[in-house]
Amino acid sequence: DAGVTQSPTHLIKTRGQQVTLRCSPKSGHDTVSWYQQALGQGPQFIFQYYEEEERQRGNFPDRFSGHQFPNYSSELNVNALLLGDSALYLCASSNWGGGETQYFGPGTRLLVL
Amino acid sequence: GNSVTQMEGPVTLSEEAFLTINCTYTATGYPSLFWYVQYPGEGLQLLLKATKADDKGSNKGFEATYRKETTSFHLEKGSVQVSDSAVYFCALHGNQFYFGTGTSLTVIP
Secondary structure: OOOEEEOOOEEEEEEOOOEEEEOOOOOOOOOEEEEEOOOOOOOOEEEEOOOEEEEEEEOOOEEEEEEEEEOOEEEEEOOOOOHHHHHEEEEEOOOOOOOOEEOOOOEEEEEEH | OOOOEEEEOEEEEOOOEEEEEOOOOOOOOEEEEEEEEEEOOOOOEEEEEEOOOEEEEEEEEEEEOOOOOEOOOOOOEEEHHHHHHHEEEEEEEEEOOOEEEEEEEOOOO
């Protein structure tokens, strides 16, 4: 039973570029949440997707957008990259209405130069 | 608003020492509280949780008690091992998850 998978594992971009990160949830899960973890900090909630709709959003600008597909996988898109977007981006999956238990993927480390 | 404050690290202990990592929170309503652990190069793993006041979460020898009166959820372990070396995050869930900044623990033989 595969857990949460994310791709790519590492990514280097330059300021102003756009990036897409991908996440496949744990088998049986229908909800995907995205987090940004800056170096030395705790994860910060970006948004959550269920039934292909954004259900909740944290305090992140519109440059951060997402999508969920019918197979429950999800993408995180960041436009107009800033140096401050350099971080580990974590995906977590869960069941909608199934309590707060969520499983995290290994993350994608994004470096913006 | 909701927030979590964690004891600053890094923490270095000898094997078999007693561990306490302090965590306090601010929340509206009655959140659930969590401890997550992050091993080097890996994502976060749920260590334990408590969903209401006076609940005690426990796993792998770690324990934490949800204290509403002191708004705390301190993590404890009686005898740490080298394999416990990791970063520990305290978190709360109200309408969304809020994480502390993490406490790095190194256990030396």
